[in-house]
Amino acid sequence: MICEQCNERPATLHFTKVVNGEKSEVHLCDTCAQEKGQMSLFNGNAGFSINDLLGGLLNGGTFHHSSHNAVTHREELRCPKCHMIYQQFVEIGRFGCSECYKTFKNHLVPVLKRLHSGNIVHTGKIPKKAGGNISLKKRIEELKQDLKQSIEQEEFERAANIRDEVRALEKEVNNGQEGGGQS
Amino acid sequence: MSLERFLKNAVSSWMSEEGPDSDIVLSSRIRLARNLKEYKFPIIFSRDEAVEIINWARNGLGSESFSDTCSFELLTMNDLKPIEKRVLVEKHLVSPNLAENAPYGAVLLSDNEEISVMINEEDHIRIQCLYPGLQLKEALIMAGKIDDWIEEKGVYAFDEERGYLTSCPTNVGTGLRASVMMHLPGLVLTRQINRIIPAINQLGLVVRGIYGEGSEALGNIFQISNQITLGKSEEDIVEDLLSVVEQIIDRERSAREALVKTSDIQLEDRVFRSYGILSNARVIETKEAAKCLSDLRLGIDLGYIKNISKTILNELMILTQPGFLQQYAGGPLNPDERDIRRAALIRERLILEENRE
Numbered sequence: 155m156i157c158e159q160c161n162e163r164p165a166t167l168h169f170t171k172v173v174n175g176e177k178s179e180v181h182l183c184d185t186c187a188q189e190k191g192q193m194s195l196f197n198g199n200a201g202f203s204i205n206d207l208l209g210g211l212l213n214g215g216t217f218h219h220s221s222h223n224a225v226t227h228r229e230e231l232r233c234p235k236c237h238m239i240y241q242q243f244v245e246i247g248r249f250g251c252s253e254c255y256k257t258f259k260n261h262l263v264p265v266l267k268r269l270h271s272g273n274i275v276h277t278g279k280i281p282k283k284a285g286g287n288i289s290l291k292k293r294i295e296e297l298k299q300d301l302k303q304s305i306e307q308e309e310f311e312r313a314a315n316i317r318d319e320v321r322a323l324e325k326e327v328n329n330g331q332e333g334g335g336q337s
Numbered sequence: 338m339s340l341e342r343f344l345k346n347a348v349s350s351w352m353s354e355e356g357p358d359s360d361i362v363l364s365s366r367i368r369l370a371r372n373l374k375e376y377k378f379p380i381i382f383s384r385d386e387a388v389e390i391i392n393w394a395r396n397g398l399g400s401e402s403f404s405d406t407c408s409f410e411l412l413t414m415n416d417l418k419p420i421e422k423r424v425l426v427e428k429h430l431v432s433p434n435l436a437e438n439a440p441y442g443a444v445l446l447s448d449n450e451e452i453s454v455m456i457n458e459e460d461h462i463r464i465q466c467l468y469p470g471l472q473l474k475e476a477l478i479m480a481g482k483i484d485d486w487i488e489e490k491g492v493y494a495f496d497e498e499r500g501y502l503t504s505c506p507t508n509v510g511t512g513l514r515a516s517v518m519m520h521l522p523g524l525v526l527t528r529q530i531n532r533i534i535p536a537i538n539q540l541g542l543v544v545r546g547i548y549g550e551g552s553e554a555l556g557n558i559f560q561i562s563n564q565i566t567l568g569k570s571e572e573d574i575v576e577d578l579l580s581v582v583e584q585i586i587d588r589e590r591s592a593r594e595a596l597v598k599t600s601d602i603q604l605e606d607r608v609f610r611s612y613g614i615l616s617n618a619r620v621i622e623t624k625e626a627a628k629c630l631s632d633l634r635l636g637i638d639l640g641y642i643k644n645i646s647k648t649i650l651n652e653l654m655i656l657t658q659p660g661f662l663q664q665y666a667g668g669p670l671n672p673d674e675r676d677i678r679r680a681a682l683i684r685e686r687l688i689l690e691e692n693r694e
């Protein structure tokens with residue numbers, strides 16, 4: 155591919171530029187890239203910062219593929235705790251409170267996917283208090299996967315052990331729920 | 338104030354100590370974003386909520402020690418003079434946003450300044466661990482411990498599916514931003530950097546010059562950090578960043594070797610010219626100082642220059658910024674005066690080195 159600026163040298167820099175939600179491909183040679191100041195990639199204030207990108211994404215996401223009705227509906231969606239509406243979020247790219255994640259849940263999935271390479275589910279650390287039973291439940295899920303595998307591989311003794319462990323953990327989860335309110 | 342005393346007060350451990358791979362990696366940073374469940378996020382919270390959060394931090398975190406060797410001091414932005422805030426920003430202990438736009442902002446600082454916890458920035462809590470050299474894993478472990486300690490004192494906003502809930506959806510999930518500051522003169526001089534940066538971006542990492550404005554990375558110093566915070570574990574995020582950083586380290590080392598092989602005397606000349614400028618200049622702008630400091634540091638790493646601390650680049654990049662120069666001068670300075678002060682500080686600092694031991 156030839157550099158789109160000088161049309162002489164081969165293009166060595168290829169990247170996607172997102173400005174106000176408009177994506178465009180840029181192909182430049184080293185020399186032109188430097189002249190053009192495309193190396194402003196280095197600079198957090200240039201047009202490539204995460205926040206600008208986010209602004210672009212959010213605007214794009216809202217106006218591209220939603221019917222008129224959907225837009226109206228979104229504008230009316232209001233967070234019960236902080237009273238933020240979706241349009242405000244689109245403008246500033248920030249939520250007003252943690253409840254907003256629930257309020258705007260359905261609109262958020264495509265946004266999160268685009269920001270986080272398709273991911274929408276947290277798989278990292280779980281806080282001790284706020285996490286409650288989540289770590290136990292996750293552990294149980296993992297064990298169930300192991301159990302399935304052991305059975306497939308006919309390691310029945312191992313499978314039996316895992317099954318016992320799963321039962322014990324499930325009991326723990328249930329007890330926790332009956333006890334209620336304990337954190 | 339004597340320069341030696343000023344340095345003693347001004348220099349944090351991450352600036353003055355050498356860590357693993359510190360010929361290329363100047364520092365490693367882990368940041369965790371957290372929020373308290375019951376309050377609105379700082380962009381729209383009420384004054385009362387802000388004050389409650391600061392009091393919570395002061396009473397819960399500022400009043401008791403985290404460990405035998407580590408306790409925190411709480412500084413509220415309102416009580417600091419503009420120059421003092423600026424110095425905290427220049428040391429990377431608080432963000433410019435906290436210093437300038439957060440009237441109800443505060444920061445908890447550990448004695449050695451390796452750990453800082455910003456209160457009421459974009460999120461209620463931002464834990465930062467800043468270590469010298471390549472120590473991302475160590476910093477992650479420490480940040481995790483501080484995180485557990487803080488969680489004992491409050492209830493985090495956390496969702497089973499989305500993880501730690503943050504004001505900006507770019508941070509949701511782990512709330513983790515891991516970054517390293519790298520000195521890459523070899524890749525810049527051999528012009529490989531232009532090809533490498535887009536490649537790094539494609540891997541979901543962000544590269545930025547952290548000093549200077551406009552199109553240049555001053556001092557050949559680049560910051561590389563993760564972009565994705567959701568759907569990967571903290572360990573995987575750090576592991577993925579590390580594997581790229583290690584490749585960049587290898588490339589930088591080969592670039593330096595190639596430079597020595599192909600243009601030994603030119604390189605040596607460049608290094609000593611820069612040393613000459615730093616030792617003798619009476620007026621020096623940020624940009625020239627950064628270039629010369631980068632050359633000097635490269636010269637130290639390649640063995641052309643002996644008996645000067647390796648950490649001089651790290652230290653002087655920080656200390657020759659406007660806030661520090663004014664603090665050292667004891668009052669406001671206009672840009673011309675700063676250039677004179679900057680030259681003087683660098684000269685004095687190099688004399689301290691020459692008189693060492």
Ligand SMILES: [Zn+2]
Pocket residue numbers: 157158159160161162163182183184185186187
């Ligand atoms: Zn070209």
Ligand SMILES: [Zn+2]
Pocket residue numbers: 233234235236237238249250251252253254255
């Ligand atoms: Zn809300």
